Amino acid sequence: DGGITQSPKYLFRKEGQNVTLSCEQNLNHDAMYWYRQDPGQGLRLIYYSQIVNDFQKGDIAEGYSVSREKKESFPLTVTSAQKNPTAFYLCASSVLAGGHTGELFFGEGSRLTVL
Amino acid sequence: GQQVMQIPQYQHVQEGEDFTTYCNSSTTLSNIQWYKQRPGGHPVFLIQLVKSGEVKKQKRLTFQFGEAKKNSSLHITATQTTDVGTYFCAIRANDYKLSFGAGTTVTVRA
Numbered sequence: 001d002g003g004i005t006q007s008p009k010y011l012f013r014k015e016g017q018n019v020t021l022s023c024e025q026n027l028n029h030d031a032m033y034w035y036r037q038d039p040g041q042g043l044r045l046i047y048y049s050q051i052v053n054d055f056q057k058g059d060i061a062e063g064y065s066v067s068r069e070k071k072e073s074f075p076l077t078v079t080s081a082q083k084n085p086t087a088f089y090l091c092a093s094s095v096l097a098g099g100h101t102g103e104l105f106f107g108e109g110s111r112l113t114v115l
Numbered sequence: 116g117q118q119v120m121q122i123p124q125y126q127h128v129q130e131g132e133d134f135t136t137y138c139n140s141s142t143t144l145s146n147i148q149w150y151k152q153r154p155g156g157h158p159v160f161l162i163q164l165v166k167s168g169e170v171k172k173q174k175r176l177t178f179q180f181g182e183a184k185k186n187s188s189l190h191i192t193a194t195q196t197t198d199v200g201t202y203f204c205a206i207r208a209n210d211y212k213l214s215f216g217a218g219t220t221v222t223v224r225a
Contacts, residue, residue, distance in 0.1 A: 031211055042121075042203060042217040043158070050211045058212065090157060096211070103148060103160040104205075104213060 002027045006091050006107035013078075013085070013114050021076045021110045023091035032074035033092040033104065036060060043090065049074055050096060078112060086114045119147075119206050121216030128194045129224050135190045136219035138204035145207055147187045149178060152218070153200040161202075196223050 004025045013019045025032065031050045035043040045058030049068040063082025068074055074093075078085045088111050092104040120139045128134050138147065146165045150158040162171055164180035164187060171178045175198075177190040191198055201218040208214045 033213070035215075040220070043215040045212060045214065048212060056211075059214075103163060104150075104158070106157040106159070109157050 004091060004093055004105055004107035006089075006110050008110060009108065011110060011112045013112065015114055016080045018077055018079050019085075019112065021078070021089055021091075021112070023074045023076065023107060025072050025074075025091075025093045025105075025107075027093055027105060028071070029093035029105070030071070030096045031094045032068070033094075034058075034064070034066065034074070034076045035090045035092065037088040037090060037109075046076065046089075085112055087112060118214060119204055119216045121204055121219055123219060124217060126219055126221045127224065128198075128221060130195065131193055133190065133192045134194060134221070135188050136202055136221075137186065137188050138206075138216050139186045140206060142185065144184050147180060148205040148213070149187075149189055150203045150205060150215075151200050152203065156200075158203060191221075194221075194223055196225060199223050 007022045033048045034046040037043050044060050046064050047055055047058055047066040049055035052068055052071050055066050055068050063079055065077045088109050090109045091107045094104050095102045122137050126134050148163045149161040151161055152158040162178050167184050168182045169180040175192045179188045201220045203218045204216045205213045
């Protein structure tokens with residue numbers, strides 16, 4: 001079945017460590033996104049990419065990095081520079097219709113806890 | 116950047132009652148999308164509104180886009196326990212970037 005796969009589902013990290021969250025999609029979507037969700041809050045955009053080898057910062061990019069070497073993959077690295085990394089991370093993808101974003105399809109999320 | 120205010124933040128509803136959640140923007144929107152996130156789950160797309168004054172229905176859910184395209188509402192009639200979750204609106208900040216409201220979290224009293 002087509003969809004978006006995020007891994008790991010749960011991740012624990014010590015302070016000062018970098019961690020990479022995986023996001024893979026087989027929907028043949030051009031655009032991919034990373035959002036962060038904190039308890040009781042909405043989704044805040046970290047990075048997005050509409051084409052391979054290109055990506056843009058979202059609203060809260062500091063302390064994060066991404067790559068888009070393949071159309072189907074958009075991994076997110078949470079670096080030690082991110083001051084408050086404990087959160088629920090959601091990856092999404094969409095088609096680009098007429099140069100605009102369509103509906104977002106989300107993965108099941110990765111819950112990161114920094115100990 | 117372009118932002119959208121979503122109210123109320125929390126909605127406690129008696130089963131069988133109706134309720135409405137609202138999204139308001141200070142600027143004219145090209146379109147607006149609505150998503151639902153069940154507890155412990157991920158957001159799922161519900162609908163997109165594009166035209167001024169547009170009204171769309173999905174069973175007990177009615178979505179409306181304001182005439183000025185600056186606000187939108189989601190009205191749920193005869194609330195059921197399956198309606199529990201958080202409802203988000205999302206607006207396009209540029210061609211590729213979607214910004215989400217803070218969401219309305221709905222709980223239902225049986």
